[in-house]
Amino acid sequence: MWLRLLMHLTQGCDNSTYQLLDEHHHLHTPKRQGVFMDNNNDNDAYVVATSSLKLSMPDSDLFKDARISPVSLTYYGLCLLEGNYSVKLHFAEIKITNDGYGSLGKRIFDIYIQGNLVWKDFNIRDEANGSGNAIIKSTNVMVTDKLEIHLYWAGNGTQSLPVRGTYGPLISAISVEPNFSLSSGKRTKIIVGIIVSVSCLIFLLLSILWKKGWLGGQTAKDRELRALDLRTGRFTLRQIKMATGNFSASNKIGEGGFGPVYKGLLPDGTIVAVKQLSSKSKQGNREFLNELGMISALQHPNLVKLHGCCIEGNQLLLVYEYMENNSLARALFGSEEYQLKLDWSTRKNICIGIAKGLAYIHEESRLKVVHRDIKATNILLDKNLNAKISDFGLARLDEEENTHISTRIAGTVGYMAPEYATRGYLTEKADVYSFGVVTLELVSGTSVMSFRKEGGMHLLDWVQILREEGKLEKFVDPRLGTDFNKEEAIRLINVGLLCINSSPVPRPPMSAVVSMLVEAQTSIVDATPEQIFSTDDFEIQVSGKRYPSSGDSQTKSILVEGGSVHGSTTSSSDLYPLNLDSLYRNRRC
Numbered sequence: 001m002w003l004r005l006l007m008h009l010t011q012g013c014d015n016s017t018y019q020l021l022d023e024h025h026h027l028h029t030p031k032r033q034g035v036f037m038d039n040n041n042d043n044d045a046y047v048v049a050t051s052s053l054k055l056s057m058p059d060s061d062l063f064k065d066a067r068i069s070p071v072s073l074t075y076y077g078l079c080l081l082e083g084n085y086s087v088k089l090h091f092a093e094i095k096i097t098n099d100g101y102g103s104l105g106k107r108i109f110d111i112y113i114q115g116n117l118v119w120k121d122f123n124i125r126d127e128a129n130g131s132g133n134a135i136i137k138s139t140n141v142m143v144t145d146k147l148e149i150h151l152y153w154a155g156n157g158t159q160s161l162p163v164r165g166t167y168g169p170l171i172s173a174i175s176v177e178p179n180f181s182l183s184s185g186k187r188t189k190i191i192v193g194i195i196v197s198v199s200c201l202i203f204l205l206l207s208i209l210w211k212k213g214w215l216g217g218q219t220a221k222d223r224e225l226r227a228l229d230l231r232t233g234r235f236t237l238r239q240i241k242m243a244t245g246n247f248s249a250s251n252k253i254g255e256g257g258f259g260p261v262y263k264g265l266l267p268d269g270t271i272v273a274v275k276q277l278s279s280k281s282k283q284g285n286r287e288f289l290n291e292l293g294m295i296s297a298l299q300h301p302n303l304v305k306l307h308g309c310c311i312e313g314n315q316l317l318l319v320y321e322y323m324e325n326n327s328l329a330r331a332l333f334g335s336e337e338y339q340l341k342l343d344w345s346t347r348k349n350i351c352i353g354i355a356k357g358l359a360y361i362h363e364e365s366r367l368k369v370v371h372r373d374i375k376a377t378n379i380l381l382d383k384n385l386n387a388k389i390s391d392f393g394l395a396r397l398d399e400e401e402n403t404h405i406s407t408r409i410a411g412t413v414g415y416m417a418p419e420y421a422t423r424g425y426l427t428e429k430a431d432v433y434s435f436g437v438v439t440l441e442l443v444s445g446t447s448v449m450s451f452r453k454e455g456g457m458h459l460l461d462w463v464q465i466l467r468e469e470g471k472l473e474k475f476v477d478p479r480l481g482t483d484f485n486k487e488e489a490i491r492l493i494n495v496g497l498l499c500i501n502s503s504p505v506p507r508p509p510m511s512a513v514v515s516m517l518v519e520a521q522t523s524i525v526d527a528t529p530e531q532i533f534s535t536d537d538f539e540i541q542v543s544g545k546r547y548p549s550s551g552d553s554q555t556k557s558i559l560v561e562g563g564s565v566h567g568s569t570t571s572s573s574d575l576y577p578l579n580l581d582s583l584y585r586n587r588r589c
Contacts, residue, residue: 048170050094053132063092063134063172070153070168077147083180085147087113088138090173093124093131095166102162103131109157109169112150113141121156124170134172140179149174233308233319240264240310240317244274263322272307273323277316292318294392297367302357304380304390323388325381328438332376333447344484346385347442351492352517353387354379358435359510361389362428370426374434375415376441414448419504429504435513436499443492445477460500463493492517494524 049065057063067073089111096105111119118139128135141147151169159167243264244251253273254261262274295306310317325331328350331340342350354374361369373391380388411420417433419425437448440463444451451459466475472490495516501507508516516524 048095050132053094053097055092055094055132055134057092057134059134062090063094066092066094066170066172068095068168068170069151070165072153073151073169073171075147075149075174077143077149077176078145080143080145080147080176081178082144083142083178085141085143086138086177086179087141087147087149088136088175088177089149089171090134090136090175091124091170092128092134092172093170095170096125096131096162098131100162104158105161105166106157107167107170109151109153111137112148112152113139114143114148115150121154123157147176235308235310235317235319237310237312237315237317239266240274240315240319242267243272247276264319266307270307271322273320275318275320277318294367294369298361298365298369298392300357300360300365302353302360302387302389304388320390321382321388323380324383325385327377328379328381328387328442329376329447331381332441332445333450340381340385341479342385344480344489348488348492348517350379350381350385350387351439351442352514354389354435354438355510355514355517357387357389358431359514362431362510368428370428371431371434372426373411373415374431374438375412376438376447379438417504418502425504427504428509429507432499432507432510432513433501433504435510436496436507439492439496439499440475443477443489443496444475445479463497467493467497487520491520491524498524 046067046069047065048068050063055063093107096107097103106123107125108121108123110117111122119137122137124135125131127137151171153168157167159165241247243266244262247260247262251262251264252260253263259276262276264272264274266272292306292309295303299305304323305321307319307321309319325340326338330338331342333339358371358374361367361371369392371389371392373393374389378389378391380390382388411430411434413421415434415437417430420430437460440459441448444459444463446459448459451462457465463472463475466472472493473486475493476484476489495513499507499513
């Protein structure tokens with residue numbers, strides 16, 4: 001057989017090197033660099049052909065042209081089976097003629113095979129008895145996996161006969177034949193090996209394509225996404241990786257309820273928070289799509305702005321505006337190095353901002369939404385300390401034709417309204433209750449879950465007692481000293497107490513709450529002490545099982561489903577997590 005594909009290096013007299021490909025004896029000439037021959041002719045070719053000699057040998061077409069080089073020709077036979085091969089080199093001198101002055105020329109070069117000198121001072125004309133005659137040099141060679149044939153001009157012979165630059169190795173063709181035959185067993189093993197290797201490669205390729213979603217692996221998710229009326233942008237995974245430094249640990253700003261949260265920088269200079277869903281369960285996927293659909297349809301100054309999303313392969317990412325001052329929970333009762341000095345005016349504005357955001361999603365937006373997880377951790381603060389409601393993963397649409405929504409219980413213990421925590425009875429008044437708790441936390445500077453007085457008294461119990469004693473000013477955060485408006489403080493406390501009424505009916509709608517906070521002349525209907533829901537009463541009874549309220553500084557999130565109660569103390573948050581009072585559920589509905 002002819003050696004099917006040979007790669008060789010051609011070296012010019014100026015030591016320039018050229019990479020070429022030979023297929024059979026058909027030689028392809030690439031672009032040259034440097035001086036090929038030393039005859040000052042830039043048009044010298046790598047292939048020479050006879051024009052004056054008449055070739056009469058068998059296979060004469062094989063010898064009509066030849067590869068030539070002034071110094072060196074190296075051929076490689078790659079990926080050969082191990083064994084003994086018969087190598088045949090086919091020569092015919094077609095440049096130096098038999099007559100005239102040119103017949104005095106001598107082309108002499110050495111031939112190396114596998115690095116060994118096989119023929120020294122090889123002269124084609126002498127071996128073939130003249131020009132235009134064919135000579136085949138044969139030898140047997142042991143090959144492991146690669147064959148190397150090197151033709152090298154060592155400086156012997158003439159250089160200018162019949163014309164200047166006539167010297168160096170010249171060869172017409174090479175053939176290589178194995179001196180062994182493959183046994184049927186060995187042939188079968190080779191075929192099986194090839195089939196298995198190719199099959200594994202195809203399987204791996206298909207797996208990668210499926211994982212990236214290019215073969216329909218994400219079709220169900222894509223259908224859900226297309227079903228959403230998204231009013232937000234789309235980012236590619238490449239853009240997200242560039243923004244976050246390929247999810248660099250140095251850009252990680254927390255661990256949210258869905259997964260890690262990273263700080264990112266978009267090409268236009270916008271700083272963002274990238275919320276990444278860790279693929280743990282289908283429930284997480286549903287909450288991701290739920291939050292994406294909800295927040296993309298809700299636009300308000302007191303809601304966290306969603307810049308866009310990325311759903312690519314198995315990656316689920318939400319891109320939010322970046323909140324420089326983290327969450328209200330960290331600002332009020334985080335560790336000392338993270339706490340912010342919130343003066344009274346700022347606290348009041350934060351409270352009004354939360355109320356306006358809730359009034360929007362309950363009454364003003366096209367979609368009427370119940371958030372279900374209002375708490376200090378889910379209230380974020382921008383650089384101007386404006387309040388932004390975040391984390392709509394548990395949000396539910398309020399179907400106006402129904403008086404309430406019966407749903408599985410999901411939320412955070414201490415912030416859940418009693419009718420929802422005990423019976424799964426959900427209306428927008430559940431958010432009103434949670435707002436009342438956050439308002440009391442904001443005024444007192446204390447977490448509802450961490451506050452303990454003598455005898456195990458909780459925050460909501462204490463404010464009720466102070467109200468009965470007419471000493472509500474003592475409920476105000478002592479860090480404020482006397483630097484607060486007493487009338488406004490008592491007004492906020494009374495609004496908070498009204499919102500945490502044990503019955504949803506007396507609780508005001510959030511639009512009324514906004515009026516109470518903004519307009520001093522708006523009267524506040526007092527809630528009697530019996531109507532205030534105490535934290536000591538916060539026990540859930542399902543199928544004979546009782547679920548007590550949390551007794552430490554953690555916020556406990558729960559899910560009630562199928563007659564059983566599931567609790568979780570896994571630390572979490574939404575965009576900006578805290579390890580102090582935000583402990584999401586491992587299971588969410």
